[in-house]
Amino acid sequence: MSTIAAIGTPHGKGGVAMVRISGSEAFEVAKRVFVPANKARFEKQLHGSVYYGSFRDEKGVFDDGICILFKSPSSFTGEDVCELYCHGGLLVTQKLLASALKNGARMALAGEFTRRAFINGKMSLTQAEAIGGIIDSVSDKHLTVSANQANGSLSRALGEIYDELKLLAASVYAYIDYPDEDMTDISVPEMKQTLIKIKARLDRLAGSHTYGRAISEGIKTAIVGKPNTGKSSLLNLLCGEERAIVTDIAGTTRDIVTETVRLGDIILRLSDTAGIRESDDTVEKIGIGRSIGAISEADLVLAVFDLSRPIDDDDKRLISAIIESGKQSKTVCILNKSDIASGPCHKLPFDRALSISAKNNEGIELLVDTVGEMFGAGEIGENDEIIVNARQCAAVANAANAVGNAIEALDGFTQDIAGMDIEIALAAIAEADGRQVSEDIVNEIFSHFCVGK
């Protein structure tokens, strides 16, 4: 396999930048690019040692820094790896990379270092994907989950299920082939019991993805309401800054204002929209059309009403729009301006309602709890595995489905089918964890990584 190189640190100016080289020629490339201060010591090429020296290209030395060598197989990729740390300037880092490329390395593709780590058995696919999670995470929860999974927690959980299913498959086949002999120490009712437990575990894992997605990718959220109810005030409160214009003029927000915020551990991808009402104004009408569109695209709708005023036709129009777009169950009814409300609380056709004052920052804790509950926070225990990745979730759901079929098959006269269903489940788990995964899927996964990772 060729020796690859890439800049491992972000594009931009900083104190330090790093160029990583991996492959059988990595140390040879390093020798041509790096001039060690202590040549005799560098010649020993000790694993994990740090060497000070300078960096050069064909024109001569251009910076100084350090070089660390990691010997195969004890490196990130499993190959010989050399990391070169120069000063973090744009030009100097480019020059260091260019020098490595001129001296025997080729440019790494997106995700190629991690891909090699996977191919060389240094990590499972779920571990590799979790490294992407560590880099992407903006919430503590996502970071914790990713760090645990990079250490193999999900791989271990899937491995346990895989091993249990493997045993069962063997027992099912032994039972079918030799029904009269006592070939197996697991009876059919016992097999069924074990399969039911496994199915529950797989269902729980697949179900955790609702929460997993909420803490990673985030929830597409539309803030809607008639004009002047305080939608933009709510957006600003959640952002912690004056992101959208707030005035007492109805129809202030015309276009959609988007912002990503963290609500507890959950990420909301918020869209503040134009107030929905009857209007003849051309621009406002376009904005209202977009607001309706935002409702249909949202996974969470925050429908804002003004508690200090009675419900009117514009409010009713909004409620109808939400019901028509099928988002009633995904809506939290926000009764705003609780600070100046005097009349009775509005009774609206939503299961979840809470009163807040966006102006005085009151009632937001309840919103945090409500949204957390809607997206499964309460169903996740402290030590439960959480699936953040859609690909893993689909594979685990397929496995759960196949185990369900196996349970049904054991009930009837089709126990041989149970064996086949268990094999389908085994294949699905193997795919989730990458023990058995097609080249195309591997390429697809790593192409989303950045170059240098």
Ligand SMILES: Nc1nc2c(ncn2[C@@H]2O[C@H](COP(=O)(O)OP(=O)(O)OP(=O)(O)O)[C@@H](O)[C@H]2O)c(=O)[nH]1
């Ligand atoms: N008393 C009180 N006033 C509020 C509250 N929230 C918002 N307001 C006021 O209500 C007015 C409208 O607020 P906005 O946030 O601009 O309302 P909006 O729903 O975005 O309005 P449009 O963009 O026109 O659709 C402003 O004068 C706010 O200061 C609240 O909780 N209490």
Ligand SMILES: [Mg+2]
């Ligand atoms: Mg507004």
